[in-house]
Structures are given as C-alpha cells and as structure tokens.
Amino acid sequence: MAHRPAIEASGLEKSYGAVKVLGGVDLSVPPGSVFALLGPNGAGKTTTVRILATLTPPDAGRARVAGFDVVAERRRVRRAISLTGQYAAVDETQTGEENLRMMGRLTRLGRAEARARAHELLERFDLTGAARRTVGTYSGGMRRRLDLAAGLVGHPEVIFLDEPTTGLDPRSRQAMWEVVKGLVTDGVTVFLTTQYLEEADQLADRVAVVDGGRVVAEGTPAELKERVAGQRLDLVLGDIAGYQSVARHLGVRLVRSDADRLTLGVATDGSAAQVRALLDEIDPERRAVDRFTVHSATLDDVFMALTGHGAGSGSRNGGGEGGTATGGATGEKTGEKETAGV
Template sequence: MTEAITASGLRKSYQDKVVLDGIDLSVPAGTIFSLLGPNGAGKTTTVNVLTTLIKADGGTVRVAGHDIATEAKAVRAAIGVTGQFAAVDELLTGQENLQLMVDLNRVPAKHGKRVVDELLDRFDLTGAAQKPASTYSGGMRRKLDLAMTLVGNPRIIFLDEPTTGLDPRSRRTMWDIIRGLVADGVTIFLTTQYLEEADQLATRVAVLDKGRLVAQGTPDELKRQIPGTHVRLRFATATELDSAARILPDATRDDDALTLRVPSDGGTKSLRALLDRLDEHSLSAETFTVHTPDLDDVFLALTGHTTEVVAK
C-alpha cells in the first residue's frame, strides 16, 4: 500500500450549506499529513467522513486500500481515531481504561496484560496506572487517549487537534510520540490549530478554506509560493539609519525601531552583496536577521483573511 488515503471529489452538505466542495486528497503510507484551516473550514467533517462516522454526499474515498462506502468495516479495522477531546473514562484508572479497550478489541487474554503494560510504559504512564483518570493532567489524558487508540494496532491514525490546550512541554512530548509512531510505519492524518505543529511534524500539508483545498504540498513548497523573504537591519543611531536608507532605496524603514527591511532572496550571494554595500559606505548594522515566510504567512495569503489558527 503506497497510498494510505485517497479521496477524489469528496463532497458533503448540510441542507443548503456546502461543507466540503470537491476535495481531492492523497496521503502516502508511513507519513504525517496535516490538514489546516480556519474554524468552520470543514476539517472535522473531513475526518468524520474518512473515518466512516458520517457519509459523504459524493466522491470516492479509499482508506487503507478499502472503499469507505462499501468496505466500512474493513476501514474501521485498519484505523484509529483520537478526537479533539480525550475520550477516557474518568471513573476508571489508566490501566482500567486500557483494559477496557483490550476487551473491546477482543485481544486474547494471554496477550492483554502484556499489551496494557507495554502501552503504559511507552507513554510513561506506569506510575499513574492505578490512579483514576480524573486525577490526570491534560497531557496525561491525551497520552492515555492515544494509547487507547493503539490497542487495536491501527495502520492509520486520525488525530483531530491532539495538542489543543496542552502546555508547551506536553505538546512536545506528544510530538515525540507521533514521530515514533511514524517511525514504526504508522500513517498519521493530523488536523491542528497550531501552524508550528504542522511545520514541525508534517511531510505534507493541505490548506482547507470554505470547503475547498486551496493548496497542498510540503511545508517548504508552500512557503516558497509566498513572497516576503527579507533582511532586517537594525542600526545603533538614527543617523546611521538615514545613511543606510539613502543607499538602500528599496528598503522599508521603521524609525522607532531603527530598522530597515530589505527585500532579499535570503541566499548567501545576496547577503554578501548587501553587507559589502554597507561596508563601502562605512556603515555597520548592529544586528541583522533573515526572515522567511512561515506557515502563518502561507495561511493568510491563501485564505485571504486573518488566521483563526494559532501561530505558536
């Protein structure tokens, strides 16, 4: 299986509101695919269709090689789903939550304890295994939720905003877990509110806006579509800023910050030429930094409005 998920012409409407308007997707096996979009763009609806939770109105979709319309049972056997909110039973302990999933997945009794113990260890939950899930932190609940998803040994895992509300340390721990799953050959379909998260994790990114995919590609490919790379020069005095502005007429100045923003491709040749030009006029910037477009810039340029996705 080279493609874990393929979708062609995927459509979904609720009465007269079109939520998905002809989406085409291709997710290679063993990769992390991230779907970005503002609130209401159709991300969760896409996940619900791909995981057989709701039926599409049109188009064809294959998940793990199976048609979701005619082979829904086989699709469900191959996937795991972790939703926006941790689906753990707070009255049960961490171990009991995992044992419940073992029983539901009909794992043979002789293997069940080993599966539970291995998952508790893998997610660093052994010390809290006998404590009620109600006492867990947000990060611990998310880890337990994902551990429960892995009981069925899914080849494809859908993670719908898995780190929303987590502190930075817990988020990075979850990133490490996700990378480890992919290293084991699992395919991850990720929706996220954090553009940095998609940039750090995803092999490919798709941007969904108003039910349509407006771009797909690697994070670097999408960034290259957006102009805006520049060098920021900060000077020690207003006099130096004035002198630099005269010899760099294409630059944009900020008198309060004593900076110039100089358009550039960010390459070493253009940087060397810029610094040489300053040196020819006996000017020296106190600091200089190269700024390139990030996924936040991509999102804004492609959707045409301010992002409701968190940039960091």
C-alpha cells in the first residue's frame, strides 16, 4: 500500500453538451509529493479536480484517490481528501477559531478534540493573534490560510488546491507557498492546479501541462524546461517589418513571441558560439536586431513550445470547461466547502 500512487487516473473524459472538456487524461501522483496541473483557463484543470474529488463523474475512464475508486467508493474517497478552491469558503460572520472548531465537529471530532485541533492549526498558520476576530475583518491572505487550515482539520491524506493563490498579492502568495511546502513535509500529497508558471516551478515535484483537455507533457520542472533547451535567446527587433521577417524565418523554433514589444525568443544552449551563429543566421546584415539577451528557459517557454500560446491565454477547447463557473469545483458561489469525512 505504501507504494501505490496517491492519485491515479486513466483515460478520463468529460463533455458538457457539444464541448469536450477532457479528452483522455492519464495521471499518476506518488504519495507525499506536490503535483501541479498547469494550464490556461478552459484547459480542463478544474474539471479534472472535480472528477478526482468526486464532485463530477467522468463520462469515461477510471480514477482512484488514496486507493479508492472515485465513483464506486465515493464516500471513502471523501473521507481521505480535502478540497480548497480559488476563493475562501469560510464563514465571515464567525471568528477564525469558531470556523475551525465547526469544521472539527463536522469531521466527527469531539468538542475537546475539535478545540485542540483548532488551536493547533491557528498556531501553525500564524493566525493565533486573529483567532477571535471575525473572518470578515481578515485580509485576503489570512482568509486563504484559514480556508486551507479548515481543510486540514480532519488529517486528509490528499489535498486538492484548485488555483489557491488566485487574487493574492505577491507577499500573500509567497506565504501560501511556504504553507504548501510544509504540508508535504508532513506526508500529505498535494494536487495543485495553477495558471502561475512560477508557482508550479517553486512547488511541484512533477508538472503535467494540460491543453485542450489533454495532457501534452509531464515531468519535473527541470525535465520540461530541458525539452525547449536550457537557455532562451530573446531578440528585440528594430521595427515591425523586421519582427515579422525574423518570425517567419524562425517558424517552429520560436518559443516566445511578443509583437507589442517586438520581441522573439528562440531556444539556445547559451554558448557564445551558438548565439553568434543564430544572430548571423537571422540578421546577416546586422540591421534587424536592435538588442538581445540570454535567459534560462522557463515553464512559459515550455508552454509556448508545446501549445503554441502562453499560459495566460485561453485553451483550444473553446473555453470555460463546459460552462462551469471559475472555481466551480469548490462551490464557492454558494459557499459550499467539500470536507474530508462529511
């Protein structure tokens, strides 16, 4: 049992009307790791989470979470997981401590045990000083930390974080990253969906890139970046005519393009010899390129190379993941929160 995947899925498919949101997703997530599902809006990320968290049945394929089938053993899956979505689903009229004690009671803890667990989590998430303030007075980052703490009350084996840092400022996002790293130290498996490339790079042991309802690449962040070479040469062109000419010449070798900034990116090994050769190839008369810089490859380069668009762009499946609301997996539009054991 110790060697079984914490999450495994094979051939997951899901359609909403005429829109096929998932077209055969395969995943395997080892226990005690952070797995990031990376993709633009409409790529199928939230729908995948909804299926794995038992909120939506797949049209085809199978999935097991914590060793249990998400359809046949739905109740057992729910006892083993926690799900935190894009917006905090906590009661703003209660205090932070009251929210956690309530969650403890919902997960069948006794009164004393629920109180002790609430105090433990408030301290862990640096919320002790705000424990008796109503959540309506909390900052966005504090609410997200409390929301995550509420999901951990029942000691879940697997926690799903569906775009957990959406809308947070950089400092709050960094604080959430530290919290996620701490979860893995405790042996929890974290399944993270995100549009933030840096977030996946910082947190994930493995990353699956999803586009148009299919996994188009999977590996460690370093492995994925190696697929588009270790370095990127950015070229700033002098005018739009030069930009268009060089873009046509480079064709499929482009890993980045920004017409507004007249900038093109091409993979390189970073050596002076190859950089000189590329410059001589694309600008033999030394008139088109205004300036250039060499950067380490990023996950954004991976995205561009694999999908033809950046991570912030819409997916090719027609968008919207079958018309579900953003973050629909957690029911935040109604305040619903899926909790282990409820």
